[in-house]
Amino acid sequence: MPPAALAADALLEALDPEQREVATALHGPVRVLAGAGTGKTRAITHRIAYGVACGVYNPTEVLAVTFTTRAAGEMRGRLRGLGAGGVQARTFHSAALRQARYFWPRVYGGELPELTESKLGLVGNAARRNRVDTDQATLRDLASAVAWAKVSTVRPDDSARVAAARGRSVSGVDAATVAHVFATYEQVKRDQGRMDMEDVLLCAAALLADDERVAAEVRRQYKWFVVDEFQDVSPIQAALLDLWLGGRDDLCVVGDPAQTIYSFAGASATYLTDFPRRYARTTSIDLVRNYRSTPQVVGAANRLLGGTPSAGVQLRAQRSGGPDVAYVEHADEVAEAEQVAADVRALVDAGTPAREIAVLFRVNAQSEAFEEALAARRVPYVVRGAARFFDRPEVKQAVSLLRGQARSGVGGGDGLVADVRAVLAGMGWSDQAPSGRGHARDRWESLQAIVTQAEEHRDGTLATFVDELDRRAAEQHAPVAEGVTLATLHAAKGLEWDAVFLAGMHEGTMPIVYADGPAAVEEERRLLYVGITRARQRLTVSWSLARNPGGRSTRKPSRFLGGLRPESPSDRAPERSSRRRKSVAHCRECGKPLGSTAERKIGRCEDCPAGYDEELFERLRQWRLGRAGDDGVPAYVVFTDLTLQAIAEVRPGDRAALLRVNGVGPSKLDRYADDVLAVVAGDDVSGGPEPDDPGRSS
Numbered sequence: 001m002p003p004a005a006l007a008a009d010a011l012l013e014a015l016d017p018e019q020r021e022v023a024t025a026l027h028g029p030v031r032v033l034a035g036a037g038t039g040k041t042r043a044i045t046h047r048i049a050y051g052v053a054c055g056v057y058n059p060t061e062v063l064a065v066t067f068t069t070r071a072a073g074e075m076r077g078r079l080r081g082l083g084a085g086g087v088q089a090r091t092f093h094s095a096a097l098r099q100a101r102y103f104w105p106r107v108y109g110g111e112l113p114e115l116t117e118s119k120l121g122l123v124g125n126a127a128r129r130n131r132v133d134t135d136q137a138t139l140r141d142l143a144s145a146v147a148w149a150k151v152s153t154v155r156p157d158d159s160a161r162v163a164a165a166r167g168r169s170v171s172g173v174d175a176a177t178v179a180h181v182f183a184t185y186e187q188v189k190r191d192q193g194r195m196d197m198e199d200v201l202l203c204a205a206a207l208l209a210d211d212e213r214v215a216a217e218v219r220r221q222y223k224w225f226v227v228d229e230f231q232d233v234s235p236i237q238a239a240l241l242d243l244w245l246g247g248r249d250d251l252c253v254v255g256d257p258a259q260t261i262y263s264f265a266g267a268s269a270t271y272l273t274d275f276p277r278r279y280a281r282t283t284s285i286d287l288v289r290n291y292r293s294t295p296q297v298v299g300a301a302n303r304l305l306g307g308t309p310s311a312g313v314q315l316r317a318q319r320s321g322g323p324d325v326a327y328v329e330h331a332d333e334v335a336e337a338e339q340v341a342a343d344v345r346a347l348v349d350a351g352t353p354a355r356e357i358a359v360l361f362r363v364n365a366q367s368e369a370f371e372e373a374l375a376a377r378r379v380p381y382v383v384r385g386a387a388r389f390f391d392r393p394e395v396k397q398a399v400s401l402l403r404g405q406a407r408s409g410v411g412g413g414d415g416l417v418a419d420v421r422a423v424l425a426g427m428g429w430s431d432q433a434p435s436g437r438g439h440a441r442d443r444w445e446s447l448q449a450i451v452t453q454a455e456e457h458r459d460g461t462l463a464t465f466v467d468e469l470d471r472r473a474a475e476q477h478a479p480v481a482e483g484v485t486l487a488t489l490h491a492a493k494g495l496e497w498d499a500v501f502l503a504g505m506h507e508g509t510m511p512i513v514y515a516d517g518p519a520a521v522e523e524e525r526r527l528l529y530v531g532i533t534r535a536r537q538r539l540t541v542s543w544s545l546a547r548n549p550g551g552r553s554t555r556k557p558s559r560f561l562g563g564l565r566p567e568s569p570s571d572r573a574p575e576r577s578s579r580r581r582k583s584v585a586h587c588r589e590c591g592k593p594l595g596s597t598a599e600r601k602i603g604r605c606e607d608c609p610a611g612y613d614e615e616l617f618e619r620l621r622q623w624r625l626g627r628a629g630d631d632g633v634p635a636y637v638v639f640t641d642l643t644l645q646a647i648a649e650v651r652p653g654d655r656a657a658l659l660r661v662n663g664v665g666p667s668k669l670d671r672y673a674d675d676v677l678a679v680v681a682g683d684d685v686s687g688g689p690e691p692d693d694p695g696r697s698s
Contacts, residue, residue, distance in 0.1 A: 008053035011046055011082065018287050019043040022252075026051045028225075029279035030252040031272070035313040036301065036533035037292025037496070040254050044226055045075060047252065049082035057224050059086030063244070066228040067091060071494065075228070088222075092237050093197060096204035103207045103214045112203070113195040119143045119185070122194070126184035132177060135428055136393065137443035141170045144265075146182050150198035151234040151266040156183035167516060168264075201236045208243040219246045230255035230275075234266040249279050258305055258312035261490060261527045263519075290315040290533075292496055294322030297539050301532045303564055309518075310526050319536075326540040327565035331665045332551060333369055333504070336544040338637065339667035340501050341373035343540065344484055347499055354380055356498040358485040360531050362509045364392075365449050367486045370503065376633045380483030384491050390469075394443045398424055398450055399469050406462040419462050420454040452547060489531045500535035502528070506543040510558040528560050545570055549640075550662045616680065617648040623679050627672070638672065639663060651680055 012020050022032050022043040034040035048064060051057035064079075064087060066072050075089040088095070097115070104112040116122065120136075123143045127134050134142065148168065149159045159182055160175040170178050189195065195203065208215045222244060227233070230253040233241075245251060253275060260269040276282040290298050298317035305311045330336035340359060348354055359370050359381075367383055368390075374381045390396070401423050421429075429447040450469075457465050485497065504510070511524030532539060541561065545553035557568065621644060628635040639647075643663030652658040655673050659666070678685050 007083075008050055011050050011053060015043065015046055016289055018285060018289065019046065021285050022287070023047040023050045025252070025283050025285065026054070026056050028250040028252055029275070029282045031275045031282050031284045032252065032254040032287060033272075033284070033313050034254050034256055034287040035290060035315045036256065036259065036530075037290040038287035038313075038315070039289075039291055040228070040256075040287060041071075041075065041078065043287060044228065044252065044254055045078040045082060045084075048079060048087055048224075048226060049084040051224070052084040052087070059084050060088075061222060062087045062224045062226070063095065063222040064089040064226040064228070065092055065095060065241075067232055068494070069094070071228065092240065093200050096240060097200045099218060100200060100203045100207060103211075103217075104203065107207055107211050107214060113193050113199070115200065116189075116194045116196055119146065119189075119196045122188050122192070122196075123181065123185055125188050126181045129184050129188075130177060130180045132173060132181060134173075135443075138170065138172060142173065142178065142181055145170050145178050146185055147196075147198055148264075148266050149182060150196075150202065151236045153235045153239065156180075156186060167520075198236070201240055205236065205240045205243055208240075215243065215246060218244060219248075223248075223250060225251045227251070227253045228255070230272045231257055231260045231269040232262050232267040233271045234268065238271050249281070251279075256312055258310055258526055259493070259530055261493065261523060261530055263523055286313045288313050288316050289318050291318050292536055293317065293533060294319050294537055296322055296324050297532065297535050297537075300325045300539065300564055301529055304525065304529055304532060304560060308522065308525060310522050310529070322537045325564075326538075327557075327561065327568070328540060328542040329557065329568040329570060330542060330544040330667075331553065332546040332549045333544045334549050335665035335667060336503060336542050337369035337373040339665070340370060340503055340540070340542065341377050341379065342667060342671070343501070344374065344499075345377045345379055347538075348379060348484075352498055353482070354484045355482050357501075358487060358492065358495075358497040358499070358534065359501045359503055360487055360489050360492050360534065361502075361504045362489060362512060362527075364488055365446050366504050366509075368449055370486055373637075374484060374486075376637045378632055381486055382483045384485050384487035392446055394427070394446050395450070398427060398447060399466065401426070402462065402469070403466045406466050416457065416460055416462060416465055417451070417454045420451060420465070424451065455548060489527045492534050493530055496534050496536055498536045499538040500531070500540070502531045502539070502541045504543065505541050505558045505561065506545075506555045507558055508555070510560065525560050528558070541565070549643075613648045613651065616651070617644055619679050619684075620644045620647060620676070623675060623685055626685075627675065639668070647676060647680070652677065653680070 012023055015023055016039075019039055019042060022030070023046045026047070032040065032043065034043070044064070048057065048062055051062075052059050062084075064072075064075055066075060066089070069091060072089050072091050072094070076085075076087075079085060079087050079089060090098070101112050104110075120139050120143055123146065124134070124139055127139065127142060132142075145159075145163070145168065148154075149156075149163070152162070154162045156179055160179040163169065163178065164175050169175065173181075189199075208218060225241070225244065227241065232255070241251075253272060255269075255272045257269045257273055260267065263269075276284055293301070295317035298315045302315055328336075328339065330339060344357055344359070347357055361367065361370075371381065371383070390399070402420065405419065405423050424447050427447065429444065429451070453469070454465060457468060460468070485492075485495075487495075489502075505528070510528055511521050515521050515524050532541075541564075543555065543557045543561075545555050553570065556570075557565065620639075621641075624635050624638045624644065628638050631638070640663060643661065646661045646663065647658070650657065650661055652661060654677070655669060658664055658673055658676060659669050675685050
């Protein structure tokens with residue numbers, strides 16, 4: 001056997017049977033349906049390298065296309081290691097820009113228009129010309145609407161009609177005005193001799209469509225095409241690919257319909273699912289062996305999609321068994337964040353590198369609670385795909401305005417929450433969330449998180465509330481060299497970790513409240529699938545029944561978890577939960593309804609005499625100080641004063657009675673029950689007087 005053949009065969013030895021089938025299918029059309037963690041990059045890079053080693057491919061005539069510079073860089077590195085370093089591996093935009101810059105002067109004369117880094121300035125100009133008064137979030141949503149229309153090959157004249165038909169909108173701006181802004185944006189851009197990222201694709205397509213010489217030259221250059229993540233292709237990308245091919249079919253596409261999560265940005269999985277209809281001679285191969293995750297994680301992923309419109313390949317786990325997937329219900333978001341942070345701390349202490357742990361959630365605004373809880377336990381973290389909560393522009397602006405209002409000493413006289421709401425209303429915040437998705441919704445959720453924090457501190461002043469926000473910001477901004485990843489499910493696509501916590505998985509967030517219609521809900525299911533399949537060894541899925549401690553337990557776990565999770569406490573005792581809410585809704589001293597979170601937490605009106613044992617309360621505070629010091633966390637992380645007051649009032653004699661106290665959840669019961677019950681019984685388990693304690697807040 002010739003040496004070249006021996007080298008080529010050696011490339012196949014590292015592949016499983018399905019991957020080897022991909023690698024040896026050198027002539028197109030080929031479609032690879034690659035489930036999560038099945039080694040698709042290995043399969044397609046070995047296919048290219050095998051074709052080069054066999055002499056079928058000239059490496060300079062192969063174009064491998066993907067969607068991110070990170071993925072393209074990884075592909076180039078693997079190809080070099082496999083002896084196929086001459087292959088071009090690029091993103092769609094990179095390949096299109098290279099061709100446009102080369103051919104534009106020849107066809108149209110002059111240089112290609114200047115590429116603008118951001119379209120926000122141009123969109124702002126267009127909005128002002130149409131007398132649209134916009135804030136930064138609305139500008140970003142207008143820019144997203146323009147980008148979607150362009151990648152979907154929708155012209156300004158048709159954009160209002162098409163956007164309405166596809167359920168797309170910009171909060172606060174009607175469809176006709178959006179279309180006018182789009183048309184004006186295109187004119188402003190042309191007048192300034194600029195182009196945006198979508199124009200890069202459009203210009204490259206125009207060059208190939210308008211000039212046969214350009215098309216012929218490109219087609220002579222590239223004869224073999226591979227496209228990764230084909231479920232994310234947009235109409236303009238599909239059109240450009242068709243022009244590159246020029247009627248040929250030496251094309252291999254790879255993707256997973258079950259991971260289609262970018263429909264809102266113009267992606268369409270139909271190019272992948274309908275590929276065999278387009279190309280009658282298609283060789284279709286399924287990659288099903290999952291090498292990433294344990295059988296427990298793979299089983300959850302399969303059950304999530306089984307029998308649904310999103311069902312794709314049935315994954316088969318190749319790793320040995322691991323721990324069962326944990327499904328955990330919490331009383332409120334604070335308890336959920338604290339338990340996740342405690343579990344993360346335990347994993348890090350047991351030797352799991354922080355970089356191999358991720359906390360994933362649906363929207364950016366959910367990160368703040370986990371930032372707080374991790375910082376309190378001195379766990380380093382990084383926020384991926386978004387700024388840390390207190391670094392977000394709208395949060396910085398809100399804190400600055402609140403600080404100014406506090407210094408002025410002017411308030412409405414209706415209390416902290418009313419003052420905060422009034423200040424944020426000046427930024428455009430309202431009780432009602434914007435319709436649809438986008439930056440306006442993200443901005444509202446960040447501001448709403450500040451309102452929620454104010455509700456938790458309603459007994460303070462605006463000045464003390466700003467001090468609390470400053471403290472949180474300072475504690476969460478320690479320099480981080482390596483840390484736990486905090487990310488949205490969208491930002492987690494393409495990544496993986498040893499341990500993954502999927503948090504906030506309740507109805508209204510998963511699926512998100514603005515997911516209207518079956519198609520949108522199914523995309524949310526696929527988004528959860530992406531989250532589940534990020535985990536290698538450990539997966540914890542959690543949700544909370546209420547937003548705030550002491551709040552009404554009205555939430556339900558995500559509908560998608562039905563058939564995956566075991567029965568939860570709220571499933572088993574709905575009547576008991578209802579009775580508990582009713583019992584704390586009235587003052588135990590005077591019988592009047594309780595209005596505030598603080599009153600509901602202690603179970604009495606604020607102006608009613610305290611019924612708790614003040615000496616016991618002081619002993620509990622002394623114990624808390626020592627325990628907080630031992631754990632290296634602020635005192636309020638152990639228990640707030642309100643919870644200690646409730647314990648001193650109830651004087652629980654066992655763990656069951658302690659668990660019934662507002663502010664004591666299962667995680668805190670496990671950590672603190674023995675000590676607290678000992679203090680209640682009169683045993684001394686702490687020492688030293690408690691100084692000015694940051695935990696003395698509600």
